[in-house]
Amino acid sequence: QILERRCVIETESAIDPIAARRAVFEESSGFVSGKDGRERVLDKAARRLSVSPAELERALWADQEDNLAVKEFRTLAPEDLLKQYNLSLAQTLLFRATAMEIRVKDNYQPVFRKIKQLGLIYSIHDGKISLEGPLSLFKMTEKYGSAFARLLPTLMQAGRWSLKASISRKTFQGKRIYDFALDHTRRSLFGVESDAEVGFDSAIEKEFYQLSFKGWTVQREPIVLQAGEYAIIPDFSLERNGTRIYVEIIGFWTPEYLKHKIQKLNLLQEKESLILLVNRNLACTGSEFQAENLLFYDKKIPHLEIIKILRGYEEKQKAEELARLEGMEISLGSDAGVIDLEEVARRYGVGIEPLKETIKGQNRLGFSLIGDQLVSQHVLEEIKAELEGVKKHDDALKIFVRHGIRAYSQALTLLGYKVKWSGLDPDNAEILKV
Structure with missing residues (x-):
């Protein structure tokens, strides 16, 4: 079947075989006796269809499988054929599935869209999506195996995924249930590539994705959240130092969709970590949503208002981290002369500030805080000695780079120097002792 699907198969006939059979039947009145009678019917039907009797006779059964002609075949490499065969085998196995559980880390929207299209019922618990059909509520059935099989290629489009299925098989001891497991680490066996392209439902989503939020990383459709019996895939998340804020954009939709959306969002447990962006033209006031951070927009994303909300989260996180660090003796984890505090912050699971x-x-004692680094007095003394006689700002900068110090302007000031600028060209800048 895999090779057959790559064939272009046509009938070799001057006329449509169905039309040919109909004409012969009508001319024969449904009955012919003898060879002469047969030829008379074929002659009359052929004249009626403007073809020769021989062409008519060839057309009569030209659409039967044995008479079809392969006009074209789309070739593929042996390795690709094997991968498609593996996919077909996995799908065939799922035909006998009575239930399936999946986990998916991205590509959520196409997966849930396919689940809905296939008429499957899902429930979510701890990131695990359990799939079944309506009749599964009453009895164990293989009725939905074909739907599970058709979901597989869409699931495989995700970057990271896994599935577990219960497969029903008849044995000499009766019907038995076997476990079947598969995940993204086996993707190379099936030839289904991850779809890395970022898709957007609207121009406003694309605009949001392209904005900068000053230290916050934007992730597209980051996770599946549970809202009662429903699943919600936030449009975006904004992430910084372990804090994740979800963003949902609600644009032009039908009243029914909006009502359902409000219902689902109000069931979310993560409402405190949610920013709602609602189109001002929608038929709602905002009070329908149980959300602390709700912003209306017209044609553009309210960028500054979002940043203000994020600053509030930053202050809250900073206060929590300061409380966690209070009374704690910070171990630098190194006796080097220049210590990168970003690494120390990661080790303690806190922000740099x-x-x-x-x-x-x-x-x-013995260290100075310069930018995001602790620099020992010994290193500063070495730099101070090397700066003696140095005039050019560029030469001074090379000394700091050699010692691994990034905030060189602050270090220069600490060592008693200032920069004298001559125009805008940094090559003309000099350092002077204060």
Whole structure:
């Protein structure tokens, strides 16, 4: 069947075989006796269809499988044929499935769209999506195996996914249930590539994805959230230092869709971590949503208002992290002369600013806080000695780079220097002792 689907198969006939059979039947009145009678009927039907009797006779059964002609065949490499065969085998196995559970890390929208299209029922628990059909509620059935099989290629389009299915098989001991498991690490066996292209439902979503939120990373359709018996896939998440804020954009939709959307969003447990962007032209006031962070938009994303909301989350996170670090003796994890605090912050699971404030309060002897680094007095003395006689700002910069110090302007000031600029060309800048 795999090869057959790659064939272009046609009938070799001067006329439509069905029309040919109909004409012969009508001319024969449904009955012919003898060879002469047969030829008379064929002659009359052929004249009626403007073809020769021989062409008519060939057309009569030209659409039967044995008489079809392969006009074209789309070739494929042996390896690709094997991969398609593997996919077909997996789907054939799922035909006998009574239930299936899946996990998916991206490509959520196409997967759930396909689930809905196939008429399957889903439930979500701890990121696991259990699939079944209406009759599964009353008895174990293989009725939905074909739907599970048809879902498989869409599931395989995700970057990371897994499935577990219960397969019913008849044995000499009776019907038995076997477990079948598959995940994205076996994708190469099936030749289904991950769809890395980012798709957008609207221009406003595309605009949001392209915006910068000052330290917050934008993720498209980041996760499946449970809202009662429903699933919600937020349009975006904004992530920073372990904090994740979800963003849902509600644009032009039907009243029925809007009502259903409001119902689902109000069931979310993550409402405190949700920003709703609602089209001002929708027939709603905003009070319908149980959301703390609701912004209306007209034609553009309210960028500054979103950043203000994010600043509130940042302050809250900073306060929580400062409280967590309070009274804790920070271990730098290194005796190097220049210590990168970003690495220390990652180790403690906090942001860089709370860590810096904590370190300032601990008054680290022998170290100076310069930018996001702790620099030992010994290193600063070395740099100070190397700066003696240096005039050009560019030469001074090379010294700081050699020692691995990034905030060189702050370090210059700490060491008692200032920069004298001559025009806009940095090559003409000099350093002077204060």
